[in-house]
Amino acid sequence: MNLKEVQSLITSVAKFGASELKLDFDDTKITIKAKRYNTNNIKVLAPNSDVGVSNFKVPMKVEAAKDIKLSEISEEINNLNQVVIRSPFIGTFSLESSVEKSKKLEVGDFVERGDFLCAIEALKLMNQVNSDASGNIKEILVKDKTPVEFGQPLFIISI
Known part of the structure; x- marks a missing residue:
């Protein structure tokens, strides 16, 4: 051969x-x-x-475009009108302020930018968490007197 x-x-x-x-x-x-x-x-x-x-002749997979539902679009738009307040510390979440112990935030309350929202107790120190935006409290995501982690969502504010 x-x-x-x-x-x-x-x-x-x-x-x-x-x-x-x-x-x-x-x-x-x-x-x-x-x-x-x-x-x-x-x-x-x-x-x-x-x-x-x-x-070039290369076989390729063509994926079908995903169906976009109107409800998903409206949900995304709704999320644009919200601000999530996250915990800046690891500690214990408290809705009471050290000054006004009788006043606690509730869902539906209006807050201004810079208003006191809650305190995070860490190493026996109370650290204030203030609002980043003005709007209504849509949801309080953590129960009072429970431990929270750094970056954990605490509040959702509708702006």
């Missing part, structure tokens, strides 16, 4: 999509293995030139 015949075998294996070809002659053994690649996730990028992407 000469070099041209071996090249012809290699071309045939590639052309017909075979992954492996084994030949046994009198005193000659030939094994040709073709490596197959997963082409489903290949992205083809063409530079700004005359070479078009249409010149």
Whole structure:
């Protein structure tokens, strides 16, 4: 078997999509293995030139566009009109202020930017949490006198 015949075998294996070809002659053994690649996730990028992407033939998966529901859009718009107040410390959440122990925030209360919302007790120190925005308290997410983590949502304010 000469070099041209071996090249012809290699071309045939590639052309017909075979992954492996084994030949046994009198005193000659030939094994040709073709490596197959997963082409489903290949992205083809063409530079700004005359070479078009249409010149490349790569099988691709085309996913159907997701159906967008009107309720999801209105929910997203509603979320834009809200501010989430998060805990700046690890500690114990308290709705009472040290000054006005009788006044506690409730859902529906109006707060101005900078108003006292709650206190977080950490290492026997009371740390005030003030409002970042003016609006109505839509939801109080933590029960009074419970532990909170850093970054945990405490209030949702509708602006």
